[in-house]
Amino acid sequence: MGEWSDYFEDFPEEAPQPPSAEERAKEKFDSDIKDMNADAFALIAKTKKKVIDAAQLQKKQFFESIDYCPQCGEKKLNVYKLENKTYLCECQDCGIYGAGDNFSTALHKTASAIGDNIDWRDGSLFSVNTK
Ligand SMILES: [Zn+2]
Numbered sequence: 001m002g003e004w005s006d007y008f009e010d011f012p013e014e015a016p017q018p019p020s021a022e023e024r025a026k027e028k029f030d031s032d033i034k035d036m037n038a039d040a041f042a043l044i045a046k047t048k049k050k051v052i053d054a055a056q057l058q059k060k061q062f063f064e065s066i067d068y069c070p071q072c073g074e075k076k077l078n079v080y081k082l083e084n085k086t087y088l089c090e091c092q093d094c095g096i097y098g099a100g101d102n103f104s105t106a107l108h109k110t111a112s113a114i115g116d117n118i119d120w121r122d123g124s125l126f127s128v129n130t131k
Pocket residue numbers: 069070071072073074076091092093094095096
């Protein structure tokens with residue numbers, strides 16, 4: 001077995017090369033893009049949180065009770081009775097949700113969504129204008 005340097009003398013094209021200017025530029029570009037994406041995602045997350053926070057505030061007035069979540073088992077299933085008398089269940093932990101004409105229908109609807117990976121934070125059924 002010879003030294004690595006001997007090997008690379010025989011096969012110079014396989015020797016490690018310092019990155020070319022082009023590669024360095026591409027690397028920088030990639031990392032800039034990554035930073036920009038991170039900024040954009042952070043902004044989206046922030047905006048989303050704002051929307052959720054605002055909705056959570058609006059929901060407060062419709063808050064009815066808290067129950068055990070059929071999916072995660074935590075006592076974090078918020079139950080809301082909305083303006084139109086619809087019941088809405090939303091787990092504050094795992095995010096599962098469901099709505100119905102009464103509490104038991106809403107709970108049943110929520111339970112039947114187990115495994116669907118739904119999250120009310122991604123698209124709540126809640127709306128103040130549900131008439
Ligand atoms: Zn849950």
